[in-house]
Amino acid sequence: MPTYVQHAVLGRIPDVFNAEAIWQTPGLALFSRRPLLRDLLERSPREHKGRAATRCFSHVTLVLPQEDVDDDYHLTRGARARDLAETLAALHQKDFGDLLGSDQVRYDVVGATSLAPGEIEVRFGHAVYLPAPDEKILYNVSVSRDSAIWHPVCPLYPNQRLALIGGEGAEASAVAQGWPFGPDAALLILNDGPDAPPVVQMRPKEAFDCRYDPRSGYYTVKSLREPQGGRLLVKIARTSAFPLRPRHQSDTGSATPAVSPAVWQSRSGAGSNATASAPVRAISARAAGAIDLTAVPAASHKPANRAGESDATYAPVSQQRVSLVALALPRLSRYRDTGAQALELPFNQSLALSVDAEPAISLMVDAADDLYACTPEGRQRIEAPATFAPVDARALRLLAVAPEMADRYRAVVCLAQPVSAGVASGVRFTFGRNSPMLASLRLLDSPRFLKRADGAGNASADRIGLSRNAFTFEATTKGYTIARQSATQSLYHLDDKLQFVASIGDAPYQLPHGHHLVAGHYVLRFDA
Numbered sequence: 272m273p274t275y276v277q278h279a280v281l282g283r284i285p286d287v288f289n290a291e292a293i294w295q296t297p298g299l300a301l302f303s304r305r306p307l308l309r310d311l312l313e314r315s316p317r318e319h320k321g322r323a324a325t326r327c328f329s330h331v332t333l334v335l336p337q338e339d340v341d342d343d344y345h346l347t348r349g350a351r352a353r354d355l356a357e358t359l360a361a362l363h364q365k366d367f368g369d370l371l372g373s374d375q376v377r378y379d380v381v382g383a384t385s386l387a388p389g390e391i392e393v394r395f396g397h398a399v400y401l402p403a404p405d406e407k408i409l410y411n412v413s414v415s416r417d418s419a420i421w422h423p424v425c426p427l428y429p430n431q432r433l434a435l436i437g438g439e440g441a442e443a444s445a446v447a448q449g450w451p452f453g454p455d456a457a458l459l460i461l462n463d464g465p466d467a468p469p470v471v472q473m474r475p476k477e478a479f480d481c482r483y484d485p486r487s488g489y490y491t492v493k494s495l496r497e498p499q500g501g502r503l504l505v506k507i508a509r510t511s512a513f514p515l516r517p518r519h520q521s522d523t524g525s526a527t528p529a530v531s532p533a534v535w536q537s538r539s540g541a542g543s544n545a546t547a548s549a550p551v552r553a554i555s556a557r558a559a560g561a562i563d564l565t566a567v568p569a570a571s572h573k574p575a576n577r578a579g580e581s582d583a584t585y586a587p588v589s590q591q592r593v594s595l596v597a598l599a600l601p602r603l604s605r606y607r608d609t610g611a612q613a614l615e616l617p618f619n620q621s622l623a624l625s626v627d628a629e630p631a632i633s634l635m636v637d638a639a640d641d642l643y644a645c646t647p648e649g650r651q652r653i654e655a656p657a658t659f660a661p662v663d664a665r666a667l668r669l670l671a672v673a674p675e676m677a678d679r680y681r682a683v684v685c686l687a688q689p690v691s692a693g694v695a696s697g698v699r700f701t702f703g704r705n706s707p708m709l710a711s712l713r714l715l716d717s718p719r720f721l722k723r724a725d726g727a728g729n730a731s732a733d734r735i736g737l738s739r740n741a742f743t744f745e746a747t748t749k750g751y752t753i754a755r756q757s758a759t760q761s762l763y764h765l766d767d768k769l770q771f772v773a774s775i776g777d778a779p780y781q782l783p784h785g786h787h788l789v790a791g792h793y794v795l796r797f798d799a
Contacts, residue, residue, distance in 0.1 A: 275398035275435045275459070277315045277328070278442045281307060281391045287335045288343070288351040290358035293391060308359070308393055309366060316370070317397070327370035330401045331359070333380045334392035340382030352380040377401040398435035398444040398459075402428045407512040409465055412436070414447045415504040417661035418487070419632050419644035420651045422448040427462050427469070429513070434460040436505075449648070451501030452479070452494055458505065465513045471505065487658040487666070502663070591746040594691040595712040596787065597769070597794035598624075599672070600636045600681045606735050612638045613722035614732060615645075616715075622665045622687035626719050631661040634669070636681050642669075655682040673771030676763055676789070679736070683769070683794060690714065696746045701756065702790065704731070705739040713737075715792050736761075737791025742775075744782075744797070751797045753780040753788060763789040 283305070284292055295309045306314070308331070316324035333355070343351045356378035363376045379401050386392060410427040412434070424436055425445035436458040437443030438450030443457055456479065461470040471490050473479035480493045489506040509515060603611050617630035633645040634653075644653045646661060655671040668685040692709050694700060700708045710716070715732040738757035745752045755762055755777055762775035765787035772786070782788060784799040 273397075274315075274442075275396055275433060275457075276394055276442050276444050277311065277396040278392070278394050279306075279311055280386070281305075281393065282387075282389060284389050284391055287339050287389065287391055288355050290355050290362065293333075293355075294359060294362045309362075311393065312363075312367065312395065315396070324370055326372065327367040328395045328399075329363070329371055329374040329376045330395060330399050331363070331378050332394040332399060332401070333359070333378060334383045334386065334394070335380060336386045336388055336390065337382035337384045338388075340380070356380050375403070377403075394444070396444075398433040400428065400431040400434070400444075402431070406430065408510050409462070409513050410469065411508045411510060412445070412460065413506050413508070414449070415489075415506070416449050416451070416501070416648055417632060417646045418489070418504050418659045418666075419646045419653070419661060420648040421506065424448075427460065427507070429464050431462055433462070436460070447503070449503075451503055452492075456494075458492065458503075460507070469507055471507070487660065504660075591694050591696055591751075592691050592798045593694055593709060593712065593744075594689045594796045594798060595686065595714065595793055596689045596796045597670075597683050597685045598715070598792050599683050599789055599794055600634070600642070601736050601792065602640045602679060602681050603636060603638045603735075604640050605679065607638070609735065610723065611721055611735060614720055614735075615722060616684065616720065618667065618687075620662055622662065622667055624686070624714050626717075632659055632667065634667070634684055640681050642682060670769060675771050675774065679761060680789075685769075689796070694744075694746055699743050699745040701740050701743050702795075703739050703741040703756070704733050704737055712793065712795065733791060735791075737793070741790045742788075746797075749781065750784050750786075751782040753782050760790065765789060765794070769794070
C-alpha cells in the first residue's frame with residue numbers, strides 16, 4: 272500500500288516552540304546532523320521525476336507534548352503555537368517555493384499526552400489536509416460497531432482529496448474509536464468535491480469486504496481473513512452547508528468488491544451523547560376493584576359479553592392471522608400521574624424482544640419523550656426514522672409517527688421477527704388487557720419494561736395506553752370488522768405500508784386485509 276501519511280517523531284528538541292530547531296539543524300556538523308522537518312519533506316516529495324522532486328507537500332500537522340501546549344495556552348493564549356506555525360510556514364515557502372505551484376502552505380499545532388518532553392510528532396502526506404480558515408465542512412465521517420452508538424472520526428472538506436482512517440497507533444490521518452482490524456488495515460476515502468460522491472475502499476483490498484447499504488445509509492466493512500474479527504460501520508454524512516443537488520446518478524460500477532457505491536444521501540442514526548436517565552418515580556398500587564386507568568385518567572368497566580361473544584371462544588377452522596409487526600413507543604409525558612419514567616425495549620442477538628439475555632440493543636423512551644439507543648458500546652440519543660443493525664442479517668427499523676398520532680406516540684419500532692396467531696372467520700374476538708385471546712401478541716404485558724425509582728414491579732406496561740377491553744374484531748371475506756369497546760381507547764388505521772389512514776371512533780370500522788391497527792403499544796396486521 273502506498274504511504275498516504277508520512278509520520279515521524281523528532282526528539283531531543285530543547286524548545287518545542289523553536290521553529291528553526293525543528294526545521295533544520297544549525298551549523299555544518301553534517302555527520303552529527305539528525306533528520307528534521309526540512310529533511311523529511313525533501314526525502315518524501317509529493318511528486319518526483321526520477322530522483323528529482325517536482326512537487327512538495329504543503330500541509331503539515333505538528334503534535335507537541337500536551338503539557339507544553341497547555342502551558343502556552345494558559346500563559347500566552349496560544350501565541351507561541353501560532354508563531355511556530357507561521358514561522359514554519361514561512362521557512363517552508365522560502366525553501367520549497369519552486370515545488371509548491373499554487374498550493375498554500377498550512378501548518379497546524381496540536382497536543383498529545385503520548386509524547387515525552389522534547390519530542391515532536393510531524394505528519395504530512397497525500398491524506399493529510401488542513402482546511403482554509405473559511406472553508407466549510409462537506410462531510411462528517413463517523414463509525415459504529417452496532418449501528419446505534421456512533422463515534423465521530425473526522426470531517427471532509429470540499430478541496431480535501433483523501434482521508435485515511437485507522438486504529439490507535441496506525442499511520443493514518445484520523446483514528447476511529449473501536450477500530451477492530453489491526454494496525455495494518457486502513458479505510459481510504461476519496462473525495463472529488465461537492466458534485467461527486469465519495470468512494471470508500473479498505474486497504475489491503477483483498478482482505479476486506481466493504482459494502483454500502485442505501486437503505487441504512489452507511490458502509491459495512493468485514494474482514495475476509497478473520498471472519499470473527501468483527502465489523503465496522505462507516506457513515507459519511509453530508510452537511511447542510513452543501514445540500515445535494517438534484518441530478519441523474521448513473522451506475523458507477525466497481526472493479527473490486529472493496530469499492531462501495533456512491534453515497535448520495537445519508538440518514539441520521541445517531542444524535543449527541545446523552546447523560547443518564549432521570550430518577551424514576553414509583554407507580555402507585557391501586558386497590559382491587561379501582562377504576563382502570565389506561566390512555567386517559569378514566570376508563571369504562573368491562574361491558575357484558577354479547578350473545579356468541581366470549582374471550583374463550585375459538586373455532587378450529589381458523590384461516591386468518593393477526594400478527595404483531597411493530598411496537599409503538601408512547602409519549603410518557605402524557606402519563607406523569609402514573610409515575611412512569613422510562614419504557615425500555617431490550618432485543619437479544621436475534622433481535623427478538625427479550626429480558627432473559629444480554630441485549631444486543633435496547634430502545635428507550637424517557638419521561639421527557641426523548642429516544643435513546645443502548646448497546647454494550649454505550650448510550651446515545653436517537654431520532655426517527657432510523658435503522659439499527661447490531662447483528663448481521665437482521666435490522667430494526669425505527670419509524671416516525673404520522674402527525675395525527677404524534678400527540679400520543681414518539682416512534683414506531685418494526686420488529687425483525689413478527690409474532691402471529693390464527694383467528695377463526697365469522698367469530699368476534701376481543702383484544703385488551705382482560706382478554707386471553709391473542710395474549711401471546713401482547714409482548715409488553717409485564718412490569719419489567721417499565722423503569723421506576725423504587726425498583727418495585729407490579730404494574731404491566733400495558734396499563735399505559737391499552738384498556739381492559741380495547742376493541743373487538745371479526746374476520747370477514749372483505750376484511751375485518753373493528754368495533755371500539757372503550758371510549759378512552761385510541762385506535763388508528765395504518766395501511767399495508769404502515770402509513771396513517773384514519774382514527775377509528777365508536778362506529779364499526781372495516782379494516783382491509785393486510786392493513787394495520789394501532790392499539791396501545793401494539794401495531795397489529797390483520798391478514799387474510
